[in-house]
Structure formats: structure tokens, C-alpha cells
Amino acid sequence: GQQVMQIPQYQHVQEGEDFTTYCNSSTTLSNIQWYKQRPGGHPVFLIQLVKSGEVKKQKRLTFQFGEAKKNSSLHITATQTTDVGTYFCAGFMNYGGATNKLIFGTGTLLAVQP
Amino acid sequence: ETGVTQTPRHLVMGMTNKKSLKCEQHLGHNAMYWYKQSAKKPLELMFVYSLEERVENNSVPSRFSPECPNSSHLFLHLHTLQPEDSALYLCASSRFPRVGGELFFGEGSRLTVL
Numbered sequence: 001g002q003q004v005m006q007i008p009q010y011q012h013v014q015e016g017e018d019f020t021t022y023c024n025s026s027t028t029l030s031n032i033q034w035y036k037q038r039p040g041g042h043p044v045f046l047i048q049l050v051k052s053g054e055v056k057k058q059k060r061l062t063f064q065f066g067e068a069k070k071n072s073s074l075h076i077t078a079t080q081t082t083d084v085g086t087y088f089c090a091g092f093m094n095y096g097g098a099t100n101k102l103i104f105g106t107g108t109l110l111a112v113q114p
Numbered sequence: 115e116t117g118v119t120q121t122p123r124h125l126v127m128g129m130t131n132k133k134s135l136k137c138e139q140h141l142g143h144n145a146m147y148w149y150k151q152s153a154k155k156p157l158e159l160m161f162v163y164s165l166e167e168r169v170e171n172n173s174v175p176s177r178f179s180p181e182c183p184n185s186s187h188l189f190l191h192l193h194t195l196q197p198e199d200s201a202l203y204l205c206a207s208s209r210f211p212r213v214g215g216e217l218f219f220g221e222g223s224r225l226t227v228l
Contacts, residue, residue: 102217105156
């Protein structure tokens, strides 16, 4: 079946260090979304990428969508303790009509040490 | 406040009990979803309702029974569950399900099956 894998599963950084999580799909995606889930919380939408090779920035966060629309990355510059949480990518696979699916990745848990 | 409200937030039930999870969205969205989140597993899509019609049933056991009486309310009826069904059950809604619009998640219902 369709799979969306993320690496690493877990990353522990010192505050101020950079962080990157990578997302890979077994099939071509129509778009990719990123969500953040704080410990004990629920997933919160961060951004959506649609175009091949697209790059978007939100303050210290940089999101990329691969040229083949099968992979994506999220890079955080100079992490802060508020960045702690699990980051999920979610790939949208368009089969036409009502069967389109949003498949979540396995997630990367980020721990930031002050 | 996400605009998606789930009750109860916590539920403990025995394997012979019958209970229901409730979700209500105040966003005017067209689609509602049930996801299951277990430890060390990606978010698993269970059911999708678009305009009150079930459009996705992701091979979920019959002991889980969804109900969508209108576009704002979604229920998950539970009966004769197993301990492995213990998980966080997340409800979500979206405006544009067919083109992969962002999901708005509720805070989740933490279910423990004894």
C-alpha cells in the first residue's frame, strides 16, 4: 500500500542548533502538508506545498517539496524550546473523486535541550 | 480552540461495554474524519464522511461504527473492543476534501480498553 516514511524518528538537539526532518513517499503526491503535534496535544496544520520544487518559509521554518513530488523536508534554523513536538508530513494522493487520500508520515519527534 | 470539539476527552471501558465518541465542528466544513493514533504508529485514517456520506472505510473492524447525522456532527460508536484498540482517537474536518485541503483536528479522545 501507499506509504509515507519520515526520518529520523527522533532527534535531540541543543537549543540553537538546526534540525531537519525528511519525508519520502512511495508514490507521486498531489500535495504535501506538514503538521506539528505538541506533547499531549493534537496535530496542528503548518503548511501545504503543491508545486514541484516549491520552497516556503515561515520564520525559522523552511519547507521544500521535491522535484518529483515524492519527497519533502522541513528545516528549522536555530531551534528553540518551543519547537518541541512531533512533526508529521502528510501526502495527498489524488485518485480522482472521493477516494483521494491524505496519508500521514511516521513522524519525527524533536526534543530541544535548553 | 480549533473549532473541532471532541467528547469525552478520556474514556476507560471494558471489553463488553458500549460507548460513543462525539465530534462537533463549528467551521462549516464539508468533510469529517476519524483517525486513530497509537504509540509508535503513524496516524491511521479510519473513516471519512463528505457531505454526510461515508466515502472511506479504511478496513476498520466492525466493532467501530461511525455515524454522521449532519455535516457538523460525527460519532464513533464502540462495542466489544479489544485492549489493542486503546489509542488516541482524533476527529478532523476539512473544507476541500477532494483536493487535499488542510485538516483541523480536535483535541482527541484518549481511549483505554481494559
